[in-house]
Amino acid sequence: MLWQRAEQVRTNHRDSMPDPVVTRFAPSPTGFLHIGGARTALFNWLYARGRGGKMLLRIEDTDRERSTQAAVDAILDGLSWLGIAWDGEVIFQFARSARHREVAEQMLASGHAYRCYASAEELTQMREAARREGRSKLYDGRWRDRDPREAPPSVKPAIRLKAPLTGETVIDDQVQGRVAWQNENLDDLVLLRSDGTPTYMLAVVVDDHDMGVTHIIRGDDHLTNAARQKQIYDSLGWHVPTMAHIPLIHGPDGSKLSKRHGALGVDAYRAMGYLPPALRNYLVRLGWSHGDQEIFSTEEMIEAFDLPQIGRSPARFDFAKLENLNGHYIRQSADAELVTAIDRLLLHLANGANLAAKLTPRLRQQFLTAMPSLKERAKTLIDIIDGAHFLFADRPIPLDDRAKALLTLEAKALLGETAQELIAVEPWTSEGIEQAVRRLAERRGLKLGAVAQPLRAALTGRITSPGIFEVLAVLGKEESLGRVLDQLTDADVSLRAP
């Protein structure tokens, strides 16, 4: 069994080597894998990988109402896409409730827990009174030492921890430092509900122990829970794992991260055209630093990552920096890899199927040829797709407003001349085309831009694009001339064919 194995591992190593590092990522499957969870997973993964350890994955699905299989799938899919691999089988917490109950019974037997018969109304009253009087202890421990024979016959008891009354509970946190709570402020938490199901507090402690978790790295929204969990560990006589509570990610305005801010599922980042290495790089630098280094390969991250360098203040999510980093990784990527990445991305885009259908072998080749200049101009994969719109467009290609405005009568006349020049170009190479166009501009005493811009408008339908000679070369002679001629059909402009 899982916990026996963990126990065994622990004993075997007690006198020899320090325990191998075991971390865990423990999301509850009530929604997608959001960006904060992704960072927590990344930190756990990096820490384990950097020390030859393991990162386990536990799905905290004890809330039967809110847990869904779709959410489990989304979490696994999100982690996989991000390149964060967990070790071993995925553990589902709900499946372990018998074990949790067993531990609660054990604590009852050893006198570390007791049955509480307080009713929901009583509890509410106690809570309200405590708040009113400024006390932080919400449950007064009224059944702690009371004779169970006094129990009301109709009430099913919950099992509560007999927490220490005096002294303090201390967590030596790798990120937060020494954090202490006065025990008089902590009340007796519920271990087992009256319906016999374990609470989160109990389940987490038991699972982390049984799984042999050595390092708990999680959001600092759990810091207060850590104190209560420490009390459970102590009651059980179990070794407390090393804790590291990392600050949460905030929105750009410093408030809680909302959907509008970027609290999206990682699938949304995929759909926005971000690359996993870029997202990982962005996330690892959010709250953690390694001197002045900004760019980290996966290997470098694993090598450099450590807990003490994590800051204690919450970081704000900044799309601009993510974009910049993504642009960096896009420029860094091989052209073929980007085409492949876009192939995969198309599966997740609303109009992806349409574009995918257009990707004939010929177009794919054009796409690949254009990639060096496309990726230079892109911050996301979506930018690349958008930049390549001139490849996907069908004749006659639609012109946007600014392109239309650019194609004045004079411009069209010039375009006509350019077309004549181009007809003579052979072979159809970027260099040959450039020579021809430059020659024309020179002969007419024009700046290159004066010739290039109308050409760009006619070929791409826009006023910005990759280098115009590359566009011409990639499109091919026939298509290029066709697009130019499409713009010259007005009665007042005629191309005098030779």
Place this chain on the structure above:
RNA sequence: GCGCCCUUCGUCUAGCGGUCUAGGACAUCGCCCUUUCACGGCGGAAACACGGGUUCGAUUCCCGUAGGGCGCGCCA
């Protein structure tokens, strides 16, 4: 309300008592490159929340104040 945590350029951060005229990155502004847009290069502007201590000396240590966050369920 109670408990706990946080506070260096707009943002992410370096700094771990003198090296700070506070460094880097993103964003921003200017210039250069240039067929557009980018990329790239160069340069500029930009911060130690406030008030007390401790110390020969505080961005660094301590205490307050202010501001922000998290937690406070028989949710996870």
